[in-house]
Amino acid sequence: GAGVSQSPSNKVTEKGKDVELRCDPISGHTALYWYRQSLGQGLEFLIYFQGNSAPDKSGLPSDRFSAERTGGSVSTLTIQRTQQEDSAVYLCASSFRQPGYNEQFFGPGTRLTVL
Amino acid sequence: AQSVTQLDSQVPVFEEAPVELRCNYSSSVSVYLFWYVQYPNQGLQLLLKYLSGSTLVESINGFEAEFNKSQTSFHLRKPSVHISDTAEYFCAVTSPGAGSYQLTFGKGTKLSVIP
Incomplete structure (x- = not known):
């Protein structure tokens, strides 16, 4: 079956521009996570969606970052007024419904470069 | 809050030699522990996990990790x-x-x- 897909695979933008990154989770997975992988910080949690519950936004680094999940499936991560320190690989993961452990499956990531 | 420390950023080893990759964690509550692997130009894949039960867990490709609660460690070995x-x-x-x-x-x- 299809895995987690992300688009675009690469995005180059200019400082100050807004960007949108898309994640299509595995069909049937109700939990969705965004992480960021950067050279200096490693892998960091950004935001978590579970079904219709309010998302856990505790990992978002600033109010320039936001995410939404439409229809309990596709998610979009938006970064407004991008800065050079936003350059990173943005990873999406999905899993079956909590509680209890369910493996998170990761997408290939979107590499964002802010010039 | 929880944290994970991997003591070695790079480990060179000769083929057919043994290897140990060290991991220590900090948490005030019970945890689940994981090792993920990222091959060059590929996404994150789950290698092995500890949820409960036997403290020694194994992967299909010969890696193993042992959960040590007293030392708050989960070192990976092959x-x-x-x-x-x-x-x-x-x-x-x-x-x-x-x-x-x-x-x-x-x-x-x-x-x-x-x-």
Whole structure:
């Protein structure tokens, strides 16, 4: 079956521009996570969606970052007024419904470069 | 709050030699522990996990890790490495008992297997 897909695979933008990154989770997975992988910080949690519950936004680094999940499936991560320190690989993961452990499956990531 | 420390950022090892990648965690509640692997130009894949029960867990490709609660460690070992094991390895923790389902990652260890 299809895995987690992300688009675009690469995005180059200019400082100050807004960007949108898309994640299509595995069909049937109700939990969705965004992480960021950067050279200096490693892998960091950004935001978590579970079904219709309010998302856990505790990992978002600033109010320039936001995410939404439409229809309990596709998610979009938006970064407004991008800065050079936003350059990173943005990873999406999905899993079956909590509680209890369910493996998170990761997408290939979107590499964002802010010039 | 929880954290993960991977003590070695890079580990070079000769082919067929043993290897140990170290991971220590900090958490005030019970945890689940994971090792993820990222092969060059590929996404994150789950290598093995500890949820409960036997403290020694194994992967299908010969890696094993042992959960040591007293030392708060989850070191990854392989008795004989292959060239194909060259990758970056990430230790991660989650604490579902505290309502936390996101993964907290270490900064990763790059394993380079030398022919």
